Amino acid sequence: MQIYSLITILFSVAMIARPLPIENFKYKKEITIQTKNPSNQIVRVLLDDEFYKHSYYADLRVTKNGEIVPYKIQNAEEISKYTEKLKPELLFTKKDDLEVYVLELPKLPEGMSYSKLTVSSAFDYETSITLKLGDNPDTFFETKNVFLYKYGSQTSGEIDLGNTKYRYVRLEAENGSNLKFPSVTRIKGNKNLYFEKVHPVPNPNLEENSVLFSFPNENQSSFQSLKLSFEEKNWERTITVRAKINKKEWDTVFQGTMNHRENEGTYTEIPISSPVNSEFTIEINDGENETLHLKEVITVQPLEEILFFTDTDSEVQNYVLYYGNPYQWTANFDPYTYPSSDDLREKTPIEAKLGKEMENPEFGYSLIYPPISGYLTTILFYLGIFTLLFFIFSILKSKRLVAKESV
Structure with missing residues (x-):
């Protein structure tokens, strides 16, 4: 019985402490939080090019004073704060057993969407509303139910449209609501962040039915997609992209038939099956067609960010990012331990920066780990x-x- 109690205590302590075996990671970066009082807040850290060069993605780990910190990783965005309010046009209204309103919203510029519809009434009310959104008054694709009220000076006042691009709105409310719709808010969408690198196009190696381009990628620039530009405006070809994995073996990271038309712009984007940071080749199979002339090659790496909570467990909070282990399994954290979408809407994350890459002096594979x-x-x-x-x-x-x- 005493032995059982001792085992239970030791297991509980281990669950609370959760230290990271840092000797399994070859590289580390210190994380500096850009505020003097980081307690009980959300921290945002932008990953940099150094990380992608030496990380295997699944091996990303964050520690605070040596203990594991649960994190969320997502594509980084440039948060837009631009909004504008416009007046919708009331196309139709009917007041019978139900009050029916059909609105037409102003046309949307590129990259914008509708976020909120303002609702008002001269009288106190409460009502359940069926909201429908569509491309035209004949067809509505999205339906949701909302509850609105006005009790004196207290009012719900707005309907969340969910960043929609639909321009027609149909509302069915209880009789006696007498609603008005003074404005609709449209916002500019957030912009995904990338870093791009232009690679000089080498002399091609001509083969029987194809042409091969080899790119040394000497700076080990990481990328998850390629943008190709050709002198020819209209074409269809089978393209194969290969890259060196672990600087040893060649692996096919894309193979498929791509086509391009002049009205599609300058570039054709090639998705890559897994991140690449080594030399790579592009093979274009021409078959019986004339050889295409490759004009420009750009590697594209979406910027990503990690988010985690700070706390007040200790006065000294030393945060470190560890990586550089090809055998490390992917992190699997309880979803309640890292910031959710609701948390990010309620709190603005504080910024943190990664320091310079350092080799971990304690690195050395353990007997109990791969x-x-x-x-x-x-x-x-x-x-x-x-x-x-x-x-x-x-x-x-x-x-x-x-x-x-x-x-």
């Missing part, structure tokens, strides 16, 4: 097989000796 644990498992497996074969051979040999003596 790859050494895998080697040990393999050795033990074959040792077990040989031991089993030895015993089987010994038993068979002893049986043969007994058989000879009996003869």
